Amino acid sequence: MDFIYFSKKPFGWAEQMLVEKIRELGYTADVYDWDEVEITDSSFMYQGKEMKLPTVAMFISRVRTRHIQGDRLYLFDWLELLETKGVRILNRPKAVRSSSNKVYAANILKSAGIRVPETRLVTSMDQIEAALKEWKDIILKPLAGNASVDLTRLILDERRYGDEETEVLSIFQETPIWNMLQKHPVICAQQYVQNPGHDIRINVVAGKVVSISANDALPNTWRKKDINEGKLLRKYELTKELESIALKAVEVLGLDYAPIDLVEGEDGPVVIEVNSAISIWPGHETMGITIDSEGSVKYYVNMIIENINKYSTQSV
Ligand SMILES: Nc1ncnc2c1ncn2[C@@H]1O[C@H](COP(=O)(O)OP(=O)(O)O)[C@@H](O)[C@H]1O
Ligand SMILES: [Mg+2]
Helix, strand or coil: CCEEEEECCCCCHHHHHHHHHHHHCCCCEEEEEHHHEEECCCCEEECCEECCCCCEEEECHHHHHCCCHHHHHHHHHHHHHHHHCCCEECCCHHHHHHHHCHHHHHHHHHHCCCCCCCEEEECCHHHHHHHHHHHCEEEEEECCCCCCCCCEEEECCCCCCCCCCCCCCCHHHHHHHHHHHHHCCCEEEEECCCCCCEEEEEEEECCEEEEEEEEECCCCCCCCCECCCECEEEECCCCHHHHHHHHHHHHHCCCCEEEEEEEEECCEEEEEEECCCCCCCHHHHHCCCECCCCCCHHHHHHHHHHHHHHHHHHHC
């Protein structure tokens, strides 16, 4: 097998479409349900049957996110086991693990000279209060993000109707945070980067920016994404500065491709997050946000084919 895209049911548009394109070019490719894969030291099984290892593999974000924290460590062990057997995984498991830890990634990016928010780990109410006092306006988020679930903003001295005077956190602020700490014993705290009300999303593939869009805040909130309300996307111009930040961020994290979230801070673009799984859908290809008017799919296809050609000859 030349290429396997590991997915979870229900399979999505991106993995099915990419597999189809790779097949059209004469290669063998398939989408496998990760839940039906078994990897041991001597075998690779799918749906109970012994299979040949693929030369190249990819996996969708749900393979990573549908695990609780400790469990996820084992997931990375399985993926690295595949790598030690010679499978080229795009993105490499180590790079995915580092990028999806927001505190670790912020450190790597900052060391490379890329602007990121002030970031630290917090594990207690006291540490959260200290961060809020110091930074005045903060974001708390799970170490590894997932569709902005549990992402919370706290503003110092923000009083709402019915709030009582308290030392740092108001009663209304303390309640969701207490609950968050029960669910996430280790949290990523960041200074909120003041911005004009839109995110910038850039997709990089194999050293090239393939799409850029702006994502406006939803009505009556600073949030730009809501699992129920969706997103407000529009075209956005790629500047040289944005391009060089995006390419460098992907390079220093050791990724092959990445969707990157930035905001425009007062001193320039700030990288909020470097995602490590593909994020394209039919509208992404047709709404005019891709750099190439033909869309971005061919760049993913080329990256996969180049790796198949490179690694299949190596293993013979
Ligand atoms: N430090 C920050 N300053 C300003 N906005 C932020 C900050 N952190 C997160 N956000 C906003 O919240 C969104 C989601 O945060 P992100 O870290 O990308 O998490 P997720 O994994 O949920 O995508 C960002 O795209 C941005 O709009
Ligand atoms: Mg994000």
